[in-house]
Amino acid sequence: MRIHYGFLGIFLAIAPSAYALEVGPPPALAPLQGQAQAAHLSAQLLTRYAYKPVPLNDALSVKITNRFIKSLDPDRMLFLQADIDKFMAGSARIDDAIVQEDLDIPFSIFNVYAQRVVDRMTYARSLLKQNFDFSVRESYSLLRDEEPWPQSEPERNELWRKRVKGDWLRLKLAGKADAAIRETLDKRYQNILERAYTYKSDDVFQSFMGAYTTSVDPHTDYFGAAASANFDISMKLSLVGIGAVLQERDGYTTVRELVPGGPAQLSGKLAVGDRIIGVGQGENGTVKEVVGTRLDEVVQMIRGTKDSVVRLDVLPADAGESHRVISLVRDKISLEKQAAKKAILSVEDRGAARRIGVITLPVFYEDFEARRKGDKDYRSASRDVAKLLGELKRENVDGVLIDLRDNGGGSLAEAIDLTGLFVGKGPVVQQRDAEGKVEVESDDLSAPAWAGPVGVLINRGSASASEIFAAAIQDYGRGVIVGEPSFGKGTVQTVINLDNVAHNSKPKFGELKLTIAQFFRVDGGTTQLRGVTPDISLPGLSDPKTLGEASYDNALPWAQIKPAKYTAAGNIAALLPQLESRHDARVQNDRNFQHFVEDAAELKAQREKRVISLNESERQNELTALAARLKAREQTNDGLARSGDDGLEANERSLSADIAMENARKNAKDVLQNEAASIVADEADLLEGTSKPGTR
Structure with a gap:
């Protein structure tokens, strides 16, 4: 089953060309026959098979x-x-x-x-x-x-x-x-x-179908060919190409990053800042100029089949060099940035240092196609996390924190398998379909891969599969949930290939993501609308008015069914008063944490201002007050960007400045993750000398 989320959009960067102030009218766009047919077929499916037909x-x-x-x-x-x-x-x-x-x-x-x-x-x-x-x-x-x-x-x-x-x-x-x-x-x-x-016309149709589908429910959606391909890539964490992250800058398709081990990086022929001005297919294909061409179109030209050749006309970043044509052989590229990764944080705990393993999981990915084909080595989130847990065990960590902030979900099967790594065999989530039939989805892992202290860090961007996992850990009493209330997406989607329904021999109609069921926790409640409430709350930067299920005007209501039959794997609730007390005492004396609290409050106040002054002295006074507040701090590297507002928007800075800002954000101290790790260290301390999780 493929699950995708409406709040995660696809941005198309469009390259400019030169126009004078006096310009002619833009081209009048008209619908294509296949689009009208796809809309009609989608309507038939939506009115018959949606969870709540409209x-x-x-x-x-x-x-x-x-x-x-x-x-x-x-x-x-x-x-x-x-x-x-x-x-x-x-x-x-x-x-x-x-x-x-x-x-x-x-x-x-x-x-x-x-x-x-x-x-x-x-x-x-x-x-x-x-x-x-x-x-x-x-x-x-x-x-x-x-x-x-x-x-x-x-x-x-x-x-x-x-x-x-x-x-x-x-x-x-x-x-x-x-x-x-x-x-x-x-x-x-x-x-x-x-x-x-x-x-x-594809842009118009995609926008219109988005308006139609989300009018049915917030997470029903339509995928054109490009959107469908990008979704598949995000689930497989791989594509076939040259291994270059591209960006539109001043009308040029520009290399922003080279993927380690990819054809572009291994060849030594392409560098960050180089501009691609032409693309040719094969050893002898004509090189087509792409200056001013939309970025998404250039990307599609560069992607292709494994072991095929693509030729690029490149204008080097060094303006002193003339353009040159290079040949690269396409290969499978792994998108490791979106894969699970681990780190070990050393936490001072009452005079002793505890080692907390942190596993960050950006999405619940799974290579559906490889799994269907029976590939024993198919890529998935739970498989990668299982490997990381094995490594952390060998490194003798005292506890594990799973960081699911801004993880919008993904594969349902992966959420179930990931839960099994911590609770073993048992029910994980319940589903109720449009007819009211309830099915219990369980994991069959005989024993958990990690039986030690566990924490889960969530925020408002943690949705669907993330909420299934966090809710199961909470219901089983297996670990402590830390952070903000989660998104509140408790519905199940499946993706229907419209061409298969219409028996088209070639791709023509796209795909429809359709809500078909609702999630329920093993305790009988749903994550829908309310999300997962953390055991210990941390401040956040999101705006619940604009991010979260409650922000939709047609969201399904919260509901409850009978609990599933399950046995608690621990009793974290008994530890919560002490964990909360230690947390409160610690953050009161943590200057970085208090600075984060101040900044979050300031951000909230700025959001609530619906107007801004256009008087220079008033605005200058605001900036002066902000600068004075930041200067009064002894430490500012605490997780929020501190650089002043340069007034520029995306692509208006130099590439080197953009990359420097991005690196500064990456290297900033993550006060929320650090505090969550400290809470897991507290959990480990309190569990010492008592029954370990998994025994009663």
Whole structure:
């Protein structure tokens, strides 16, 4: 079963090309026949087989239209009220249009959107010719998602004047000169404008189908061919290519990173910062120029079949060198950054040092295809964690912390197998289908791979499979759960290949991710909506209003069924008062932890400010106060970025500066993980001399 999560999106970086201020209209996009057929087939499946079927009628049509419009203009800065009135006049006909395989309505809305982008960015660039008065006391709304649509062109122009002024002020406060500010912002707005000329019908269809499917429930989704391929890669943790992480920068596909052991790194022919300006297939295929081509398209050209040749026309990072054509043989690339990894933290515990093994798991991956084929060495999260646990055993650690922060889930089977590594044989999770039938999913591992002290670190981004694992550890009394309340996704999805349903001989329709069941803990409660409540709470940086199941307007409610038959593997609840007491005493004297608490509170306060001042002196006073607060600290390397706001956005810094910032974040002290490890050390101390977990 393949599980994917709606809140994890796919970003398409789009390369710019040069346009003057006077530009023509963007191309009018129209639906393809296969897209209309795919929408109709999806509707048939959704109305028949969804866990909570929602009829495709006029009421749902209006919701789909509203959601589609919101996906295009979430801050209500592009469309006028007159546009919205026109769009909504046909909103109740979406259901009939899908059945009749006519997608003109959403495509016409998108075409207006693309034109509005061109208009607004052209206007924003024109504003850069003037000077702004930053002594005026005025403010700009940061969040306009609940504000009315602008009623007139002058009202919309005023919104954009303030936005441009706000962008200018950020750069000015960062010390940029006027000429540099004009150049930076002109380039920024030009890049946004030019995206309107690179959109394709697939982009429109993907957005529309996303609005339709998530109107049924938050985690139902549609995958086009590219999205489906990326999902498969994220589950297998592998692909066939050259082993280079690519990024769009100034219209060029640029090498950001080389994967160790990949063809690009082993060849010595490609370096970080090199720009790919052409791609050819095979030893003699024509090299096609790709300057200004969308990044996702270039990536697809470079990927291919194992042992095949791809030729790249490369402009070296060193501008003094001329471009050259290189040949690389594609190979299987392992994405180790997303694999489970371990570390050992030394924790001072009442005068003694305890060694706590930390296993970080970014996703519950599993190579479904290799497993189906009977490959005994197929890659999976639980298999990798089992190996790491064996290593930690040999290294004589006192306890193990599983870090699942921002792990959005993945394979259900892997969540079950991972639980078995810590509790052994027994039920892990229950599923209830649309007909009310309940099945108990169990692990059959005869004995746990790790019977010592355990902790699980979660946050708001820990979802689905992560919640199944954390909930089972908690229900079995096997370990202590630490962190923030989790996401609250308690539903099961399966992915249906629409081409298989339609008996298409070639890929044409894509895939539908469909909610088919609901998860329940072995204690009978569900993780749906409420998530997993940690035994010991730690501060977090997420916004529960925008991240988590409760943020969706159509989330399923919390529910409860009968508990499964299971035997507790420990009694961690008896230790919680002492663990909490030790935690409270420790963090009171931990300056780094208290700094994190302060920063989290400051971030929350900033989020709740829906407006920002455009007065230079007011903003400067805010920055001065922040600088003074940070200067008063003796230590600042405590897990949050401390660099000042340079006013720049993604891809506007140099590549070396971007990489340096990324490395600084990686090397920053992780105060939450350190404290979670200390809690596991406390657990180990309290368990010494008592019955070990797994015995009663």
